[in-house]
Amino acid sequence: MKVSKYIFIATAVLLASCSNTRYLKEGEALYTGSEINIIGDSLSKTQIAKLKSSLESQLVPRPNKSIFGLRPKLLIYNIAPETKKDKGFKYWLKYKVGEKPVLLKDVDTDFMRSIIDNYSENQGYFNVSSNYQIDSINKRAEVIYNVQPKNQYKIGKVIFNNNDSKLTEAIAKTADKSLLKVGSPFNLDVIKDERIRIDSDLKEKGYYYFNPDDILVQVDSTVGNHKVDLIVKVKNKTAELATEPFTIERVIVFADYKLNTNQNTTRRRNRTINLNRIDSLQNDKGITIIDRKKLFKPEIFDHALYFQKGDLYNVKDQNLSLSRLINLGTFKFVKNEFVISDSLNHKFDAYYYLTPNEFKSLRLEFLAKTNSAGYAGSELNLNWSNRNFFKGAELFTASIYGGFEYQIGGVKDANNIYRIGSKFNLLFPRIIAPFKFHSSSAFVPRTKVALGYEYQNRTQLYTLHNFSGSFGYVWKENIKKEHELNIVDISYVTPETITEKYRQQMENNLSLQRVVEKQLIFGPHYAYTYTNTMIPQKNSIYYKGSLDLSGNIIGILSGANVRKGNQKEILGVAYSQFVKTEHDFRYYLKLGEKSQLATRVVGGIGYAYGNSQFMPFSRQFFIGGSNSIRAFRARTLGPGSFDPRTESGTFLQDQSGDIKMEFNAEYRGHLFGLVNGAVFVDAGNVWNLNKEPSKPGGQFSSDFYRELAVGVGAGLRFDFSILIFRTDLAFPVRVPYYPRGDRWNFKDIDFGDKQWRRDNLILNIAIGYPF
Template sequence: MKKISTKITAFIVISILICACNAVKRVPDGQLLLTKNEIRVDGKIIKEEKLSNQLYQQPNTTLLGYRLRLNLYNLANLNPDSTYQAKFVNDPEKYNRKSKWLSAKQVDRLGQSFFYNGIHNFLKTTGEPPVVIDQDRTTKSILRLKYYYFINGYFNVSAIYKIDTLNFKKGIVKYDIFPGNAFFIDSVQTSILTPALDSLYARNKASTFIKPGLQYKTEDFENERNRITTNFRNNGAYYFQPNYITFNIDTINKVNKANVTLLINNYSYQEADSTKTEPFKLYKISDVNIYTDYSSSKEALNFTDSTVYKNFNLFSQKKLKYKPKSITDAVFITKDGYYADYKTVLTTRYLNNLKIFNYPSIQYEIDKRDSTAQSLIAKVYLIPRKKYSFGLNVDVTHSNIQDFGIGLSISETIRNVFNGAETLEIAARGNIGSSQDLANPRNNFFNVSEYGLDVKLNIPRILMPFNTDRIIPKSMIPSTLITIGFAKQQNIGLDKENFTGGVSYNWTPKVNRTARFDLFNTQFVRNLNPRNYFNVYGSSYNALNNFSKTYNSNLTYFDNPIDKNLIVEEGTAGFIRDVLSGSSTFLQPITTADFESIRSIEERRLRLTANDFILATSFTFSKTTKKDMTDNTFYLFKTKIESAGTILTAFAESTNQKQNSGGNYEIFNLEYAEYVKTEFDYIKHWDLSKEKIVAFRTFFGIAIPFGNSDYIPFSRSYFSGGSNDNRAWQPYGLGPGSSGAVDDFNEANMKIAVSGEFRFKIAGSLKGALFADAGNIWNVLDNVIDERSTFTSLSDLKDIALGSGFGLRYDLSFFVIRFDLGFKTYNPANEIGRRWFKEYNFSNSVLNFGINYPF
């Protein structure tokens, strides 16, 4: 309690100090602190971001209306060294006294300590100096505003500004803009001197950005210039550049209208001391030469091996190490085809995606054999990477289950393993971690360990017995991934062995779109220590133990006659067997409700300790508008559909396989899982400028068992809660439905999740966020009968939980460290009338640690 009161006192003191700061403390006399920019267009206040961004001066940043960074800066001593030295100049004896028990050197170094120097440097760098109104910058802002309107068709725009004093050393700048009437395009004419280019333009004229009736915008003219250039250069105009395109804008004798003339002159070039012009030529490719082992470090290249494959010429300084098809499939530049920029880009992208070469170089030169000088030789230079490469990685990890983990992985990559540009990767990995969610009687910090071996073979084409080029052309950069893996997990729990294998096909239908088809994905999970179930799942044990004290009469099931706790495994198994078989004598008749509860406990135990075999086929598709890492206005859509066990059942039925006593089919003496599963994930970000971002995510997933299964395997089920989900609950701590998370690891086969965040900058690399998470999990169409856990109608949407809170994030450029504090805003597990805000306090809050943003 004392520590808490100390922290609260410190917080209050710091808050008072910051709030007591004088915002104009460091504003020079006779000048004004810029508190606001006001932009009025024809007398109406406009708050458009595009207009505000034209101004050269912006007020100091605020956090919820408070100038935090300005006040932090004002708290700093701008000259801490001089202040420290002044202490001893005014009082020399003070320096002598300190030197006697510290030494003179230590006294001097004390001035560089965090208390005297470092804290002030931190406040200066984290803070923000006052933005003082500068008339020169204000004048430049006026010019920027006028230019902004001019390039958007307001050719007669005028603007003025006025500086108003609010109070002591504070001011506001008011900008008044009078744009006048906008100009519109009246007519569009063309003058293209090269006939071949004139034909190309006419062929794609319908997609022009400049059309009669549209308002004049300089941006449209830039887009049209880029469109024309792209069109020409993708159809053979090798020497064409955007600077050959000019626009003549005629507004003479026009009222708010402009006539546009598109001008494209002939090609100009230097010959000796004179400049010559001639019509542009459309170039074709006469040869495609591929140098498979080029070395830029060698002055002279001696290619001793060569071959011709489908009009491609392949050269090698040593014996050719690649199957020609594996290289030529990646080259989209074709002999006798027109030169095209997009073919160069696509070829570069595909070759780089092979991961067996360094970034390729593609060059073109005039073919001197062509008397018309309209042919190009394409030269593709490939620098091979090392055939063998060794990798070693050490990772610090965090997940919804593992609070802290240290992982080590060792990998060996073999490139061009079968001479077809394939890549083989063999990786061994190990991990030790700490988890509070597992039973840990010895209280060991590292109570989770795992090791495994993975083998991946990547083939840069669709590996099928028939040709798939018409369905998935090579321009979609298709590949086949074959994987085999083994992992063994040891912890204070059930311990598991996990065998995986799969064949998947990947391709990119368009830019920023990806598709993946898993022909099959196999997983075999073997539990090594199922007898330890009731030691791990304490909630199930406690419930069963309470029933035992009420009904059990077999003293051999107890650890002692006083406490009468069930022995794991002999006592728990014996009591369950007696209840379900009804063959024993009990202290009193078992009620129907208690019998169903005991049966439910046993069904869950069997489900979570059963060895699972899954043979699934799935298709995944994703689309995003995100252009690069700095793009903060985008959306991402991802969907997946998966079917498991259907092929095995079809085979079993067609071959008249026998069913077991439970009426299910088996493979390798093991019942396999059969279900269909689908997921939809949508993420949307809005950039509000000034590093303010709104992020939104919604997710829906459902897995329905049928045929050979009446439940979903644990590894394919859903859970709720955790740092990347509903942050007001611990992982596996929410749901299903309104059941109140009575089990240790609560999971179900349907999930709904919706999250929103408002992200903002606090100071420097420190970011903040306000968030709200809604969602839950339910059982549907499986063997769970508890009404609180199942979804039967839309009225069950009332069980959607709501968590809200705030977070701090520190951006280290290459990753983000994240802390989120979530509060239970609406808890469906509580009785009606006590669901809203009854647990909205720090004692029931959840602090989440995460790496990078949750979505």
């Protein structure tokens, strides 16, 4: 009965969408679209296809959206009840979900003909004629535009007019960069882009007041043979200020500028400030700094400002200076102006007005959390920050935190976690090094110093002390490329207590032993990130690669070799020696205005050698959870085909590996309002490089692809603008620790079975997208 009901509804919808025209008034016709018909044999197939595509993109209005020839949005508009209100469900259904009919009378055919003719001429088809015809049947109408172009004109010569002035000479020197190429088709858009290019080039040579409208490109179509000569020149009526380059006379910084005061009025009334009468000083670059409260060290502006006395005005340096001042994070408002010097010709005084942020802040955070590993708990964070710690725009942050997590999966109270710790970070807005570092990026390079400590208590198991520290640099080449290099990255882990219960279980389990062994890790760490996801475009990518080294140099110099019984120690602790690399690649394919296909590939490997036989536990790979393979709980999958259910004990053990592979694909689409939906598939696993008796099946081999776990699911994303609240429901369709031949379990899927749901469905709740 239910199936018949659904078939009936679907059939009714199809029939109704086919009869949208019955809602039209007498004499009205539904506009179904337009077609461009190129007539003539003077154009090549490539030219015809390009012109046809370009002209069709100019046609308006667009017909009602259709899917497989049906127009469901128009149907909803037609059947939805009328309402006088501009809000409410009826209004939303009719005008937001539905779509008003586009009628033939809405099409201005004569206007579109003029658009077609003008556009064709702008593409070099100077002799074009067009007409149109309307094909109408059963209250449906289509407009066909017949376009008959002649030969396309091409560029014969490009002449840069040089009348011996500094301006025309500067323009002529850019001829080798010109977008106007001999032999290329005439194109008005390219001419417009050429004017913008010339203006941009001049802005880097001091011509502050010049603009693209001062350029004139004359077209000479009398040369014959379907060619035109283009003459690039400066308009005769160009303002005198635009014809001269400007240099910088003074750079003046108001470091504590107050908004909404009479300071602005006073400054504008007297442009030439008498710096001898106010409390000011100059830094090493000759920049005048007005800082009555002595808030900042003068050196801060050496790194942020690119202008100094005598420099030629350059728009690139101007933008770099503004971007760097903003990226310092110390100033709430940044603005500048260039004022013509009263006493000198073609010289600027550059003023920068900076309004500082509040330097100090104190924030208390309370977090409640749950994760797919079977834990629920909360955390309390007290954070203090200072944006100008040493009066050089340094950012210092200190945080103290404490939290607990109760195990709600497995055996209760067997492995609850209590944590308390602190973190200290200091960011300098410059590179502190024995060598000189120069960056032309708009982003301020930073030196980072970090210290941390955490005390962790896993009840009935063990307690650990974790000390960490690092010194390194963060810098961006541009908005897409970022580098992070920690010259020194140190981590020291030492146990305080180990319970008898844990000792008994780790006696024959090497993985459990490594969790509580003393670990000393030190060495450099490098990460590179490339992304263009912040730039509006159809497709975008994200890539992050990292290289982690520990104990390599000292291990090589000391000849450490644990396999030969020659293990070295520092302060009584055997240090770790390994190489680890990880790579995360993501590709986002835009399918529609509010839909996309997001894919991710993650791969990593860690190799211990010299002073270490195994990778330290804290540096191994883990898989599963809300941001990984969502059909498996966090850290419960792998390594390889090892079955975690066979492990004896009263607590959930973390599964780790030296090799990681992960593949994810997710379709994201808009449902309604702030609700988005997704369907996804995740696959992957971790493996060990070495064979471990306590983890049978966990070693990497040529059959690794037979040990990939696969999960599928669907979820909702609630977009609150400031955050994305995400729920994902997933279940496994391939389990690597099942017997070979039975790892795919499609045949076992039974949503109606309560026990199957309890054993297989995993609900993930998280903030933000998984990737």
